[in-house]
Amino acid sequence: MWQIQNREREEEPPHFRISASLSSMLRKIIHLDMDAFYASIEQRDNPSLKGQPVIVVMGLDAPHRHGAVATASYEARKFGVHSAMPLAQATRLCPQGIFLPVRLEYYRQVSRQVMEIFSQYTSLIEPVSIDESYLDVTENPRDAVDIAIAIKQEIKSRLNLTATAGVGPNKFIAKLASGMHKPDGLTVVRPHQVQEFLRDLPVESILGVGPVTQRKLNSLKIFTIGQLAAFDRTQLKERFGKLGLQFYDFANGIDLRPVVPARSHMQISRETTLGNRTSMDSIQQILASLAEGIEDHLKKEGHCARTVTVKVRLDNQRQMTRSRTVFGKLQHKEELLKIALPLLEKIDLKGKKIRRIGLSVSNLISLKDPYQPQLFD
Ligand code: TTP
Numbered sequence: 473m474w475q476i477q478n479r480e481r482e483e484e485p486p487h488f489r490i491s492a493s494l495s496s497m498l499r500k501i502i503h504l505d506m507d508a509f510y511a512s513i514e515q516r517d518n519p520s521l522k523g524q525p526v527i528v529v530m531g532l533d534a535p536h537r538h539g540a541v542a543t544a545s546y547e548a549r550k551f552g553v554h555s556a557m558p559l560a561q562a563t564r565l566c567p568q569g570i571f572l573p574v575r576l577e578y579y580r581q582v583s584r585q586v587m588e589i590f591s592q593y594t595s596l597i598e599p600v601s602i603d604e605s606y607l608d609v610t611e612n613p614r615d616a617v618d619i620a621i622a623i624k625q626e627i628k629s630r631l632n633l634t635a636t637a638g639v640g641p642n643k644f645i646a647k648l649a650s651g652m653h654k655p656d657g658l659t660v661v662r663p664h665q666v667q668e669f670l671r672d673l674p675v676e677s678i679l680g681v682g683p684v685t686q687r688k689l690n691s692l693k694i695f696t697i698g699q700l701a702a703f704d705r706t707q708l709k710e711r712f713g714k715l716g717l718q719f720y721d722f723a724n725g726i727d728l729r730p731v732v733p734a735r736s737h738m739q740i741s742r743e744t745t746l747g748n749r750t751s752m753d754s755i756q757q758i759l760a761s762l763a764e765g766i767e768d769h770l771k772k773e774g775h776c777a778r779t780v781t782v783k784v785r786l787d788n789q790r791q792m793t794r795s796r797t798v799f800g801k802l803q804h805k806e807e808l809l810k811i812a813l814p815l816l817e818k819i820d821l822k823g824k825k826i827r828r829i830g831l832s833v834s835n836l837i838s839l840k841d842p843y844q845p846q847l848f849d
């Protein structure tokens with residue numbers, strides 16, 4: 473039985489309501505994390521290891537027992553064994569442990585099988601590690617919780633493994649949610665539950681709040697995320713810089729980071745060299761023709777992009793780039809230019825000449841994926 477943490481309310485109190493502008497940023501994000509990944513695979517493949525304290529070790533055969541624990545089954549964790557622990561210490565804590573070597577290439581194969589399951593539900597999959605991914609299922613007409621349940625079931629029936637899922641309106645919330653109930657958990661945080669969900673969590677649960685920042689926040693009498701959310705934003709900026717604003721947004725349940733699919737390393741680019749007397753007007757026209765070339769290429773490949781990058785090389789050979797990633801999907805020249813032109817304006821060109829200009833798009837999404845075509849009907 474999964475622990476479904478779904479604190480649905482009959483009636484939302486007014487202070488839990490999310491403003492209209494904020495609700496437009498809400499997405500359906502699922503964070504999935506496989507349980508005791510390496511150890512679970514070993515237990516699955518060798519049923520005599522089921523229920524046993526399995527400890528998978530990196531460098532098991534290293535001289536002087538210099539290996540380190542990659543992961544431990546939940547049975548072994550009861551003895552205090554955990555990832556990154558020296559092998560010698562793990563042996564002392566759990567002498568009855570079953571110590572196995574890491575089989576990385578095989579675990580990678582299993583990881584790819586897990587990804588295949590995800591890809592039936594969305595093309596926006598961002599793998600964070602070998603066993604952890606974010607899925608943006610906003611465009612999938614099914615309810616995000618149904619999708620999370622279906623994925624968990626499929627991982628169980630097809631791969632005989634378990635995963636823990638968190639469902640939320642953004643990456644920050646989905647990740648925190650998946651950490652709530654492990655193993656085999658499912659925690660759902662609906663948009664109107666965000667504030668309540670975050671309120672009593674310790675500030676150190678926020679991504680980027682390490683021990684030093686935690687001490688500084690504690691000295692300001694900020695111990696919980698609720699207290700951080702209510703703190704003065706300007707003061708946070710003064711004390712922690714840009715990071716302070718990021719903490720403030722997270723504490724208020726706001727996270728605009730898009731889910732960046734693995735294929736984002738692919739890019740389509742066009743560039744050209746400019747003449748000595750090219751005016752700003754003609755630079756804009758050149759950018760438009762580069763955008764046109766990119767649009768043709770995207771259409772031919774059946775792709776859309778989410779990131780636009782403008783690159784300029786100056787007469788002193790210095791190169792500068794400016795990028796922007798959007799939630800939507802870009803393909804048409806006009807859409808690309810709407811982003812590219814303000815990016816160009818951001819580059820300080822005072823007293824300098826542009827020698828070469830380039831436009832590129834990345835973070836590509838295939839329109840051939842099951843949930844994409846209908847968007848463009
Ligand atoms: P994790 O997801 O951190 O751990 P896990 O899947 O074993 O357990 P949990 O149920 O708590 O999620 O890491 C995934 C895999 O990455 C893990 O099985 C082994 C490997 N790993 C290492 O090799 N070294 C490390 O220090 C960590 C943290 C993980």
Ligand code: CA
Pocket residue numbers: 505506507508509603604
């Ligand atoms: Ca894991």
